[in-house]
Amino acid sequence: MKSNKFLLEILAIVLVLSVIPALVRQQYILHVIMLAMIFGIVASNWNLAIGYGGMFHLAQVPFFAAGGYSTAILSVHMGLSPLIGILVGGVAAVILSLIIGIPALRVRGIYLVFLTFAFHFIMLSLVLYFVDITGGDMGLILEPIRIGATNIDMFNPVVTYYTALSLFVLSLVFIKTIIDSKIGLALVSLRDSEVYAVSRGINPYKIKLVTFVLSSFLAGVCGAFYVHYLRVVTPALFDWSFLITFLASIVIGGVGTLYGPLLGAFILTFLMESLRFLEMFRNIVFGLLMILILIFMPKGLIMLANRAQSIFSSRQNSAGIVDEEN
């Protein structure tokens, strides 16, 4: 029953998102949707740790940046192809997550925030220091990839769009699988009551580390994808605006929900684009939006969709229980 429902939801999402390029001719709109998908993936993987596991950390931007820089460095210095480069980005993020996670997840609460925060700056400093490799302030420019004699641009807009869509669907299935697994059960238990969860046999360190590592992979993949898409990597990859975008996507869409962060990312990315004229004040608007949602709708905007759905389905059967999972 449940997995059927999920299958239908995935199909609906794929259907809608894959016909869009045929209907919408403006390149710009496709660009924004694609960014929304990529940011949504990063946010919803972060949400695994924050929302489902209740472990707040600030390593998601470093994961994203690790993916971006590793793929850029390898493709500029060694001519790595984008498709392999994207995978390499994920692997780089996983390695980083192990380096951060093994020591940092032994501490809890606010210390985890501080430690991951420190890591952000350590990484940024390293990037700025090793100018020969990273290009320092100026960053690196990625040339279109040559395959054979021809000069094929592997990332033409259509290919790019559908690559992002594939990652988007992959991420959804990935997260849903984790949530429904033993790890998901353990994560929610730890979030609800850590001592009780451990007293029922859960090894908290193991579960947190596994989740941390799992949730880094697609963030790295997306960082790599993003860099290939822009064809440039600069220290701007460490910019606060990424942190704010990912976090606000989770909060506005719905903390600890499957679709919330994705919805949040779409809303935010479109707002971000349409509020460009506000410049600096844009972040104020996002901040206010987050506060309003936290006060009036702590479960996020996705609750509206759930409520609508439960009203709809309660007409058919009288069991109007709101599905907490989505």
Place this chain on the structure above:
Amino acid sequence: MSQKKKPILVAEGVSKFFGRMAAVKDLSFQVFEEEIYGIAGPNGAGKTTLFNIISHVLPVDNGQIMFKDKYIHKLSLDSIFRLGLARTFQIPALFKSLTVRQNVQVGATFGDPEKGVKMDKRDMENLIDETLDFTGLSAKRDIIAEELALMDRKLLMMASALVTKPMVLMLDEPIAGLGKVDSDQVMELIRNINKQGVTVLLIEHIMEALMGLSERVMIMHHGEKICEGKPDKVAKDESVIEAYLGEEYIRHKNQ
């Protein structure tokens, strides 16, 4: 029942300090296989702290704890549980966003009911269903745990332990706060648990319940054991009456 008198849980000179205060002080006792061992004492006597150091919610400062011929005081809370030593909490704990059934599933999944042998999915589901039946929670299986009343929270906390087929179950005030009907039901449940061969350590404030259920009782005061023995003997002990039972219990008895 405890003819064999084989100890399953042994504490040797255990202490726990909070700052300079000894919440548990040089305490030794043995619990035998398949008995119900009651623990009582005034508020702040150190009963809950004793459970906390046995289960390793808190590290023990001095002394040793042995479970089934194995020292466990250096093991972690989760591994002690997987060995078959389970506990409940005085303030009911629960996984509030999970259903009643999922709460029990957590124990079944991480508690190693078959002791090292991996269970297949069907067997585990059956085990969960049996446990829900046994604790009287079947009808509420799909309710989100947050919505449960006190009685059901207490039952659920026991169910998530029982589902792992523990050898020893430590209950911290399972009856306190319940009305007469619910109290009787929980007492009956504790008897049934014990009948299945589970050794029970029972902390309880309600003296009739404790004295009625336990084969032996230990009375604690200021972190120390002041008396131990059969309930009727302990109830008559001078130091116990002075320290704890006091007039209230005697008044109660004479009613």
